[in-house]
Amino acid sequence: MYQCCIFDLDGTIINTLHSLKKTVNETIKQFGYGPIDEYHVRYFVGDGYKKLVERTLVYCGDTELTHYEEALTVYDEMFKKYCLYQMEPYAGMPDFLKMLKEKGIRIAVVTNKAHDRAVECVETVYGPGFFDKITGEGKGMKCKPDPEGALKTAEEFHVEPSECLYFGDTNTDMKTGINAGMDTVGVLWGFRDREELEAFKPKYIISHPDEIRSLFNETSENSPASAGE
Missing domain, CATH: 1.10.150 (DNA polymerase; domain 1)
Structure with a gap:
């Protein structure tokens, strides 16, 4: 898991x-x-x-x-x-993130958005302290697809890259996950299309967060319906 x-x-x-x-x-x-x-x-x-x-x-x-x-x-x-103009969370994402937290899974953000603005955006939508770690561009951190931000997050949480899932909506995100040695999840509700994501063979491709909930149900042996494999 x-x-x-x-x-x-x-x-x-x-x-x-x-x-x-x-x-x-x-x-x-x-x-x-x-x-x-x-x-x-x-x-x-x-x-x-x-x-x-x-x-x-x-x-x-x-x-x-x-x-x-x-x-x-x-x-x-x-x-x-x-920065905060007409921002909103994607459908199903708040509940999905709460479920992860309830199961004791660490959650983090790694983004190429400027760090201070990233923190402002995330905390405005999800509240201060909701995510265990937020890493944005700057602070000496290399931009994605360099895996530095993702790998330092895993190191801080004392988990192996193989124990991490990396979620993103662009080729940059898929490259980041691959470069970090993490399984990747391509999300179709974002800014790019399925074809762009499929080119990088992500572990899963999903249209809604609920499609991957089964991964975090210890009694389930089913893979998400929209798995990329």
Whole structure:
């Protein structure tokens, strides 16, 4: 039985799409660009805010990234303002997380979102102290898909990587789990599609948290209905 579950943030435990779209569009508006739609935001996020800004500027026509450094500063200012904009947990996730806690399974977040903003988002939706550990970009931690954040979480919890499940909605998350030597769960309620996740052969692919509850029922011998294997 798994002893630890590690979750991505955006597109996995919290729907932050409206927040990210609002922040990006308010940023590029300062340079006469935009707005961009949700489809493009979905595919620009996942590798940290610097990559998000870079991809957005290139898409808008700033191929030389003339405004890049200034845009990073503006984005940071805008994100402080809109970080919590229209955020909400995904259906079934709060109950699933409570079930894990009740069974004594450690739960953590590892995200490429800036650490302070990540803590603010998670604690606003789930409450202070609900997760055993939150790790965001910065604080000397390497960005995903580098496994450092996931591995340090496992080490702090005194569990082996093989005893951890890593949940995420993008190729970056699947790579992170693989690089950490952890079983991965691709979630379909997030920002990317099944085809992207299947390319990395996750242990499971699910459309709702309830589909994987059986893994944590010690008397069950059934695998989740949407298992990727």
